[in-house]
Amino acid sequence: MSFYVRQMGKEDVTQVNEIDREVFPTQLPPPDYRRELQNPLVRLIVVCDENKSVSQPEIKAPNASGLLSKMRQFWRRERFWGSKPQSDSEYILGFASIWVMADEAHLTNIAVRKQLQRQGIGELLLISIMDLAAELKAEFITLEVRVSNVLAQRLYQKFGFNQVGIRPGYYTDNREDALLMTTEKISSVPFQVRFQRLKHAYSQKYGRAQTPLAKFAAR
Numbered sequence: 001m002s003f004y005v006r007q008m009g010k011e012d013v014t015q016v017n018e019i020d021r022e023v024f025p026t027q028l029p030p031p032d033y034r035r036e037l038q039n040p041l042v043r044l045i046v047v048c049d050e051n052k053s054v055s056q057p058e059i060k061a062p063n064a065s066g067l068l069s070k071m072r073q074f075w076r077r078e079r080f081w082g083s084k085p086q087s088d089s090e091y092i093l094g095f096a097s098i099w100v101m102a103d104e105a106h107l108t109n110i111a112v113r114k115q116l117q118r119q120g121i122g123e124l125l126l127i128s129i130m131d132l133a134a135e136l137k138a139e140f141i142t143l144e145v146r147v148s149n150v151l152a153q154r155l156y157q158k159f160g161f162n163q164v165g166i167r168p169g170y171y172t173d174n175r176e177d178a179l180l181m182t183t184e185k186i187s188s189v190p191f192q193v194r195f196q197r198l199k200h201a202y203s204q205k206y207g208r209a210q211t212p213l214a215k216f217a218a219r
Contacts, residue, residue: 002051003093003121005128008044010037015054015092016046023111026173031109036097043136044097045128047112047121048090055089096125098133098141105133107143120206126159127199130186139185144170144178156181159198160191 008016013034020030036042094112098105107129112121133141144167145152161181170178184191 003047003049003124005045005047005124008033008037008046008095010034011089012046012092012095013037015089016044016095019092019095019111019113020109022114028172031097041099041101042097043100043132044095045125045132046095047093047125049093052091053089054091094121094125096129098129100133100136100138103137103139105129105136105138105141107141120202123155123202124206126155127202130159130195134186139187140183141186142180142182144180146171147177147179153179153181160184160194 016033017030020027020033024030033044036044093116094110096110097108099108100106110122110125110129112125130141141161143156143161145156147166160183162183163179164182165180167178167180169175186192186195
């Protein structure tokens with residue numbers, strides 16, 4: 001499987017909602033990702049399969065009448081007036097999102113389709129989010145994780161996140177506690193040395209180069 005990371009767009013909302021419902025079925029209410037795309041504090045990224053696509057439904061424009069009908073006949077521009085043909089969209093394997101406020105980036109979501117988990121996709125998302133946080137000049141990255149989600153905790157610990165507290169009853173579905181985890185200063189030399197070593201190890205293991213995310217820093 002060959003895939004890459006890019007910024008999320010509005011055309012990705014349907015697939016991201018599907019993944020969110022699959023991975024977080026008890027999370028209510030679900031996030032409004034279309035609205036989050038418009039939030040200047042939020043950044044969302046997706047992992048796409050280079051060799052697989054999905055069909056987008058046909059979108060029909062409303063029937064024109066009167067003056068609009070005459071204009072349609074005059075211009076004959078189907079891209080404005082006619083039906084939009086069915087098109088292919090990149091198949092999304094997973095997504096991640098952060099809120100960036102002052103010098104802190106807060107990891108709010110990271111999710112991979114269930115049938116594709118444990119293939120390095122979540123780790124790629126985490127690496128990409130951490131790169132993006134650095135591009136956005138964040139100094140620290142924080143997150144919450146369920147106390148029962150030991151596998152996720154191990155991944156975060158691997159990348160330099162440390163437990164700094166507990167949020168009792170944080171998850172509304174079952175009142176489970178959350179561990180609050182944070183990094184040290186991500187621009188520090190020791191942190192970057194370790195992070196770059198982990199990125200290189202990931203690339204060697206999976207044969208995947210990182211997609212530069214610097215272009216996502218500005219909107």
